[in-house]
Amino acid sequence: MVSNDSDDSAGSDNSAGSDDSAGSHDPDDSAGAVGAVGVTQVVNPATGLVVATVPQTTAAEAEAAIDRAARAYGSWREVAPGDRARLLRRFAAVVDAHVEELAELEVRNSGHTIGNARWEAGNVRDVLDYYAGAPERLTGRQIPVPGGLNVTFHEPLGVVGVIVPWNFPMPIAGWGFAPALAAGNTVVLKPAELTPLTAIRLGELALEAGLPPDVLTVLPGRGSVVGEAFVAHPAVRKICFTGSTEVGTRIMAGCAAQVKRLTLELGGKSANLVFADADLARAAATAPYAVFDNAGQDCCARSRILVQRPVYDRFLELLEPAVQAFRVEDPALETAEMGPLISAGHRKSVSSYLDGAEVAFTGSCPEGPGFWHAPTVLLARSPAERHWREEIFGPVVSVLPFDDEAEAVALANDTEYGLSGSIWTQDVGRAIRVARGVESGNLSVNSHSSVRYWTPFGGMKRSGLGRELGPDALHAFTDVKNVFLATDA
Numbered sequence: 001m002v003s004n005d006s007d008d009s010a011g012s013d014n015s016a017g018s019d020d021s022a023g024s025h026d027p028d029d030s031a032g033a034v035g036a037v038g039v040t041q042v043v044n045p046a047t048g049l050v051v052a053t054v055p056q057t058t059a060a061e062a063e064a065a066i067d068r069a070a071r072a073y074g075s076w077r078e079v080a081p082g083d084r085a086r087l088l089r090r091f092a093a094v095v096d097a098h099v100e101e102l103a104e105l106e107v108r109n110s111g112h113t114i115g116n117a118r119w120e121a122g123n124v125r126d127v128l129d130y131y132a133g134a135p136e137r138l139t140g141r142q143i144p145v146p147g148g149l150n151v152t153f154h155e156p157l158g159v160v161g162v163i164v165p166w167n168f169p170m171p172i173a174g175w176g177f178a179p180a181l182a183a184g185n186t187v188v189l190k191p192a193e194l195t196p197l198t199a200i201r202l203g204e205l206a207l208e209a210g211l212p213p214d215v216l217t218v219l220p221g222r223g224s225v226v227g228e229a230f231v232a233h234p235a236v237r238k239i240c241f242t243g244s245t246e247v248g249t250r251i252m253a254g255c256a257a258q259v260k261r262l263t264l265e266l267g268g269k270s271a272n273l274v275f276a277d278a279d280l281a282r283a284a285a286t287a288p289y290a291v292f293d294n295a296g297q298d299c300c301a302r303s304r305i306l307v308q309r310p311v312y313d314r315f316l317e318l319l320e321p322a323v324q325a326f327r328v329e330d331p332a333l334e335t336a337e338m339g340p341l342i343s344a345g346h347r348k349s350v351s352s353y354l355d356g357a358e359v360a361f362t363g364s365c366p367e368g369p370g371f372w373h374a375p376t377v378l379l380a381r382s383p384a385e386r387h388w389r390e391e392i393f394g395p396v397v398s399v400l401p402f403d404d405e406a407e408a409v410a411l412a413n414d415t416e417y418g419l420s421g422s423i424w425t426q427d428v429g430r431a432i433r434v435a436r437g438v439e440s441g442n443l444s445v446n447s448h449s450s451v452r453y454w455t456p457f458g459g460m461k462r463s464g465l466g467r468e469l470g471p472d473a474l475h476a477f478t479d480v481k482n483v484f485l486a487t488d489a
């Protein structure tokens with residue numbers, strides 16, 4: 001189905017075709033792709049060259065695949081918990097054996113650094129392994145009631161539709177399908193149109209591991225066709241969506257008609273709060289990673305740095321060499337810390353935030369070909385500036401001073417988003433107070449880490465609804481059924 005063209009073959013330059021692509025958070029990312037109707041030509045963002053051609057699933061094909069997934073659900077939910085666990089462990093083992101292959105594929109498809117891509121493939125393995133422990137432990141409760149026995153069951157939902165963005169194609173797919181399958185659901189999965197290759201490969205590996213056909217089906221194609229088919233089809237009982245707030249709210253409205261279950265992981269504009277008593281050297285040395293990792297195409301990017309006024313100048317002095325040392329180069333190189341942006345259109349969108357902004361300093365990046373953007377630090381003259389308020393989703397960070405703790409929390413919360421954030425201070429009491437005060441689903445103190453597969457992940461406010469990962473996510477793929485059995489008859 002997928003033909004892999006080498007970088008130097010067909011080689012059409014995608015830069016013109018992708019000018020109006022996903023970067024603008026176009027509700028339908030298809031605009032970023034080139035090629036004949038019904039076909040996506042997948043482009044390597046580091047070279048601008050076509051690496052593969054992928055047929056797009058039609059609406060009729062999506063509906064037929066959902067019908068097959070609904071039939072497969074009838075038997076998958078009856079698979080004994082121990083057998084379902086063994087199949088998921090085997091799937092994890094097969095992914096483990098293909099980590100290098102998946103990572104190299106992701107480098108070509110998404111421009112991720114090879115180091116990050118290895119972590120991402122390994123994360124799918126780990127998430128599968130983690131949820132393989134779930135089927136035998138998915139127990140209900142016995143609740144004392146007079147006159148009988150009252151028990152609860154965690155019932156699977158049916159078919160789950162997982163819709164994935166282009167920025168982390170592998171982990172976000174795994175965060176959806178692993179708990180959904182463990183809980184006894186079948187899954188239809190739509191990768192982003194720009195980045196379908198690793199998801200397609202994961203679907204093949206699932207079959208290789210012995211998962212029955214139609215238990216996990218990968219359907220590449222357009223959001224407005226395949227994604228909307230998931231929302232419209234009554235057999236799809238839950239949508240697990242990660243992407244922009246704009247598309248997420250539209251999907252939420254679509255799900256309302258059928259009271260369809262929904263998890264939303266949406267945009268972010270997270271704060272990195274640096275107090276005067278912080279380990280300033282460490283805060284400055286790690287700040288570039290917190291926003292430039294994955295070229296800033298990270299919903300958790302700490303793209304607003306708030307620095308307490310007495311250390312503001314010193315922090316910028318320390319930040320500048322750290323930004324300039326950040327290695328932006330061919331993502332296939334082991335030394336690369338940052339690769340290109342996903343498309344020419346996205347680069348144009350990111351650059352637009354520099355118009356009229358005060359640039360403090362920049363790092364460097366290759367000239368091209370490919371969709372490169374240098375790491376850039378902007379000084380916010382006021383919190384009203386566009387680059388301070390909007391999710392840029394690129395290697396651009398804004399810095400603003402603050403005076404006291406109350407102002408820091410107020411500025412951190414002055415956004416429609418609430419996904420993650422960091423707090424740098426040596427004062428434990430302040431760390432707790434600020435962590436309780438900031439409206440975000442995930443916060444780290446003296447660290448930038450956001451994601452561990454065994455802890456919950458998700459957003460507050462317009463960053464999302466529900467939680468992924470950890471034990472909470474498993475229950476979100478079930479409905480609780482209460483059964484009362486009379487004993488006094």
Ligand code: NAD
Pocket residue numbers: 022023025026027028029030163164165166167168172190191192193221222223224226227228242243244245247248250251264265266267268298299391393419459463464
């Ligand atoms: P997007 O919303 O444009 O697309 C996401 C997915 O939705 C794609 O597969 C797309 O094809 C599909 N889609 C588009 N229109 C649709 C429709 N009408 N119906 C159903 N599906 C449709 O997002 P993107 O540009 O791919 O990804 C970037 C966004 O994702 C950023 O806002 C980022 O913050 C967010 N994100 C959030 C998280 C999180 O966990 N909170 C993680 C990663 C990315």
